[in-house]
Amino acid sequence: DRGADTHEANLQLGFDADERVYLPAAEMLRQLGIQRVCLLTNNPEKVEQLARCGIAVSERVAHSFPSNGHNEAYLATKAEKFGQAKSGQAESGQARSGQAESGQQTADAGxxxxxxxxxxxxxxxxxxxxxxxxxxxxxxxxxxxxxxxxxxxxxxxxxxxxxxxxxxxxxxxxxxxxxxxxxxxxxxxxxxxxxxxxxxxxxxxxxxxxxxxxxxxxxxxxxxxxxxxxxxxxxxxxxxxxxxxxxxxxxxxxxxxxxxxxxxxxxxxxxxxxxxxxxxxxxxxxxxxxxxxxxxx
Ligand SMILES: [Zn+2]
Ligand SMILES: [Zn+2]
The missing domain is CATH 2.170.150.70 (Metal Binding Protein, Guanine Nucleotide Exchange Factor; Chain A)
Structure with missing residues (x-):
């Protein structure tokens, strides 16, 4: 451990800061006949990516858990560098609709x-x-x-x-x-x-x-x-x-x-x-x- 946070470590290893993809998850939901979900996450990116893949997120349900000495720095990095909500922080805007359903781009896609x-x-x-x-x-x-x-x-x-x-x-x-x-x-x-x-x-x-x-x-x-x-x-x-x-x-x-x-x-x-x-x-x-x-x- 050379002290890099999760964001810096990914870049140092030659990866994008966040290389996760969401299309397989969206496809699994689609195969199950699910077109709309409530998503338990503090990560607005997941809401946005799912919407882009055609799955409407009707509500983002915030995680709520206390930070401690072990996860404090990790959670701070998630908030500061990845734009994630802090624990328990509710979403201010309304949830997104999937493109496939609404036929329009997401509310803040650009x-x-x-x-x-x-x-x-x-x-x-x-x-x-x-x-x-x-x-x-x-x-x-x-x-x-x-x-x-x-x-x-x-x-x-x-x-x-x-x-x-x-x-x-x-x-x-x-x-x-x-x-x-x-x-x-x-x-x-x-x-x-x-x-x-x-x-x-x-x-x-x-x-x-x-x-x-x-x-x-x-x-x-x-x-x-x-x-x-x-x-x-x-x-x-x-x-x-x-x-x-x-x-x-x-x-x-x-x-x-x-x-x-x-x-x-x-x-x-x-x-x-x-x-x-x-x-x-x-x-x-x-x-x-x-x-x-x-x-x-
Ligand atoms: Zn350079
Ligand atoms: Zn030009």
Missing amino acids: PAQGRSWPAGGCQCGALRYELRGAALDLYCCHCLECRRQSASAFGISVILRSDDLVVTAGQPAVWTRPTRAGGTLACFFCPTCGSRLWHGDPARDPVLSVKGGGLDRPPDLTGAKHIWVSRKLPGVAIPPDAETWPEEPPAGAICRVLGAAPLREIKCLRGLRGWHAACVWGSVMSATDFDPFTRPR
């Missing part, structure tokens, strides 16, 4: 609905960060720049306020590239393993796009918006009900994205002309009809 992720990092583990606020939006970008930066099929952008990103270990390196609109985009990465971590300079830009695959609990892409789908690789399937744009989102999309942000933050976007041009909002920022003072309707 960051567009304000869900936040606690932490993430690079592949070698030298660089770690925490996200201390809710994500504003979630994009998959299929443009060439995002394919290159991710060395994969598309880039995943979790949009959040710069103040909400806190580096907790390591020092990122930065590479800056020009954007189509004539600005620059600061791309932060781990100098040891090269993992791309986020785009946007926290010292300059009010919002950043964190690269989704680096999060310990990567985002559910069910509700993600897909942009630059005209450059999508053959064989990549986009959900038929997903919001898509052939290239950049139309003018006004950024207002929707920042609809939850205070007005002063939307105002300071005025200084951001050309930020992130090749990916998320470049043409929106440089569009002459873009009025950052207009609130979304």
